[in-house]
Amino acid sequence: MLQLTRTDWLTLVVMLALLILPPVFLWTGNEFYLLLATRLVILAIAAVSLNLVLGYGGLVSFGHAAYIGIGAYAVGIPVYHETYGGFEAVAGYGAGIHILLAVVISAIFALFTGAISLRTKGVYFIMITMAFGMMAYYFFLSIDEYGGDDGLVIDIRSEIPPLNLDNPLQLFMIAYVSLVIAMIVVKTIVNSRFGMVLQGAKGNNERMVTMGYNTYFYKLTAYVISGAMCGYAGALLGNFTTFVSPDMMGWSRSGELMFMVILGGATTAIGPVMGAAGFILLEEFLSSYTIFWHLPFGLILIAVVLFARGGLVGLIKGKGK
Amino acid sequence: MDYTLLIVQTLNGVQLGLLLFLVASGLTLVFGILDFVNLAHGSIYMVGAFICASLTFVVGNFLLAILIALPLTAAVGYGIERLLARHLYARDHLDHVLGTxxxxxxxxxSVHLIWGPEGFAVPLPAWLDGQVEIFTGVVIPTYRLLIIGVGLAVAGGLYWLVNFTRLGMLIRAGASNRVMVSALGIDIQWLFALVFALGAMLAGLAGMLISPITEASISMGGEIIITAFVVIIIGGIGSMKGAFFAALIIGLIDTLGRSFLDDIFKLFMSSDAAETSAPAISSMLIYILMAVILAVRPQGLFPPKVR
Structure with a gap:
């Protein structure tokens, strides 16, 4: 018989609340909270993708915001060219081409940077992934045609008939379904033979190598999957904000993604989702009181690192099962 | 190519490199001995600039302000070590990164609360505000020469400190085997705090030196810290010698790339293509360099001897 653990219950409750509350907010006239929930769910997809490498793979990627930016530009640039001409090869309003570009370019970027980054380990890996993220940041910053520093307004959302992304509830539902699929994909990967090798390499790389596994290949594959997934989240975020700028891919954004994973609890399915929720709600709550909200926010972040090692999931799960 | 411009830009590159070295040396020192990743190192650089800027207005003299601001910045570093860093030494690097x-x-x-959101321009004394002609036709600002001089003096001073003093001996010993140093009766906590404060002071000095050129601003810390990390990755994390050479290489490549890459590109592509691609490539140049170096030597150019 199916035996649900405390963490499984937590996952169910959180995911159900996330499904039911936002439409209720919309119908009671609080559209703002639906939009907040949409941003939350999209960032949760990014956090879930980061958790695959950071949590299960032990690969502390400090450059994951780059994929969000790549994904959002993969929507912005085709729309820009379809509207204003030029660059026929990518121009278009269709969601298909946007998502394809977001996922494929993110995967290629992850393949190249991962191939170099994974030759290093420990703190070198953290810093080199951060530097590659900044490389992508400066790349988009220096292209004047796409707005450079000012960013690019996405005039028209991706077209995906019969759906309409201009409808906030439909956009939310697409994001929500994507999140559920992302969580299932990560869960399936983690529980597969592939995922076992990945987690084994996190625990003791030499042991796995001695057992005959090419752990470099496993890590690189996980890194590429994670990057592609995060790029997809970026395409959704571009559609949500209808704006993309290099600021979305700066290193502090990558730091925020890492914080979401740790705040919620790495190496759990629901952790990154709860982390993203905690992050967004805390940000919203604090910034409604003061423009200096980064001060208490930073203090809370420090407190989480110092005292709450299992994250939110660890707090709720407690010592029992 | 314009040779006067080349010489001037080379000197600018050296100056940038030496400033980067001041920031990176503190980072690499703290990492080498404490095994601690300090993202907030750039914020200390920024705080140093603001303290010095305020003091310049209070005491009316930039150089005197630097002398007073240096121990204050070291005190900020000491405070950070006591309140936060010390509790994270035993944790993994991920916690270091998130905590800092x-x-x-x-x-x-806090800086925003104290000094406001605007930048803070720092006036130079008259005798530093001029220009000097170093060769016929090559004129550069006196102040940039001063930065180069101070940077080289600090680099020399650090070399002497690390290689020829008792403190330097403890630092080298601490970097190669922390446990053994404390077993030999050295107060390792005191040594750690001292190293942290020294690193903070060096970063603060860099911030103070750059503030008359760029003005003190809140965003300056975030801008330099990434480049400083690239420097210590290329140099080999924990290596002072590596930080020095990598800082100079990065300073030169970044400065020269920004001014001459379009000219170089025009040698083999259309001038249109050169003008669009050169800014994009030059802003990524140091990261491309880092990628190439790490692809060949994953531990950097001068990896420190492992503990």
């Missing part, structure tokens, strides 16, 4: 990421938010917002 939080610290950046705290420091940056």
């Amino acid at each position: 990421f939080g610290l950046i938010l705290v420091i940056d917002t």
